[in-house]
Amino acid sequence: MCSPRESGMNTLRVARVTRSRSRGPRAGSRGRGEDPVPLRRAEAAAEGRKGHSPVKGQRKTQRLHVAYEASDGEKDESTKPLKVPVWEPQDWQQQLANIRAMRSRKDAPVDQLGVEHCYDLHAPPKVRRYQVLLSLMLSSQTKDQVTAGAMQRLRARGLTVDSILQTDDGTLGKLIYPVGFWRNKVRYIKQTSAILQQHYGGDIPASVAELVALPGVGPKMAHLAMAVAWGTVSGIAVDTHVHRIANRLRWTEKVTKSPEETRASLEEWLPRELWGEINGLLVGFGQQTCLPVHPRCQACLNQALCPTARRL
Numbered sequence: 001m002c003s004p005r006e007s008g009m010n011t012l013r014v015a016r017v018t019r020s021r022s023r024g025p026r027a028g029s030r031g032r033g034e035d036p037v038p039l040r041r042a043e044a045a046a047e048g049r050k051g052h053s054p055v056k057g058q059r060k061t062q063r064l065h066v067a068y069e070a071s072d073g074e075k076d077e078s079t080k081p082l083k084v085p086v087w088e089p090q091d092w093q094q095q096l097a098n099i100r101a102m103r104s105r106k107d108a109p110v111d112q113l114g115v116e117h118c119y120d121l122h123a124p125p126k127v128r129r130y131q132v133l134l135s136l137m138l139s140s141q142t143k144d145q146v147t148a149g150a151m152q153r154l155r156a157r158g159l160t161v162d163s164i165l166q167t168d169d170g171t172l173g174k175l176i177y178p179v180g181f182w183r184n185k186v187r188y189i190k191q192t193s194a195i196l197q198q199h200y201g202g203d204i205p206a207s208v209a210e211l212v213a214l215p216g217v218g219p220k221m222a223h224l225a226m227a228v229a230w231g232t233v234s235g236i237a238v239d240t241h242v243h244r245i246a247n248r249l250r251w252t253e254k255v256t257k258s259p260e261e262t263r264a265s266l267e268e269w270l271p272r273e274l275w276g277e278i279n280g281l282l283v284g285f286g287q288q289t290c291l292p293v294h295p296r297c298q299a300c301l302n303q304a305l306c307p308t309a310r311r312l
């Protein structure tokens with residue numbers, strides 16, 4: 001990390017290089033007699049910036065001063081991105097290590113019944129991806145045990161885009177009940193399945209933008225679908241557990257009011273190689289220790305490091 005003094009020096013250096021580079025190609029073009037009109041406009045503009053009026057009838061030659069002609073090694077140095085100091089929470093690495101230790105047994109509901117465990121391993125790839133998306137749609141505002149039960153009932157009938165579209169709403173409602181907001185979910189599942197059949201050949205889209213455009217699919221589901229169904233870490237999947245714990249541990253620079261705000265804040269500083277791990281780690285921690293109400297601070301390895309522990 002560079003000091004403010006060094007940073008200022010770098011800024012100056014980059015500014016000089018930028019000016020130099022922006023003029024270089026124009027100078028070459030002019031020398032070859034190409035594209036004279038834009039060049040003259042540029043010269044006039046340059047004169048104007050200096051506060052001089054062009055002399056009528058006299059073509060004034062603008063000397064293009066190359067302020068910085070670097071060797072290859074120097075160019076590499078100068079074009080390195082500036083290191084901007086990034087805020088990061090105090091003690092986050094120790095807090096994370098403690099959470100990993102508390103989660104080492106992998107015995108939280110999410111470890112046995114989470115989205116990775118709800119699809120049919122023997123189904124064709126695109127059917128597996130559809131089942132991943134469906135289990136994510138069912139999981140919002142719903143305990144893992146309830147989601148897993150609904151997925152079992154659906155899979156027992158053969159869970160594909162076609163089978164869902166052929167199931168009437170009443171039957172689908174009975175199959176997924178008692179997942180949270182099951183009536184809305186019946187509607188969303190039907191609408192999303194119809195879109196997948198019409199536009200994606202029965203598969204699910206492979207981008208966050210397309211996933212969140214589907215009815216009933218939010219950013220957390222989209223990032224998890226990208227990770228589980230496509231093996232791509234596209235962002236941090238933030239649900240209520242991650243949102244709550246990140247704020248309790250002050251892992252966001254400011255207090256955040258929504259999971260999306262928390263995701264953006266975490267992605268500002270958390271090393272990218274940890275993004276894929278955070279959801280499962282914190283969801284299980286939130287299910288077992290850092291509970292929504294009455295967190296078990298006495299049993300938490302982070303008690304001495306947690307800014308919220310003393311006030312709970």
Ligand code: SF4
Nearest residue numbers: 290297300303306309
């Ligand atoms: S000390 Fe309490 S509030 Fe803080 S992380 Fe641990 S369980 Fe959560």
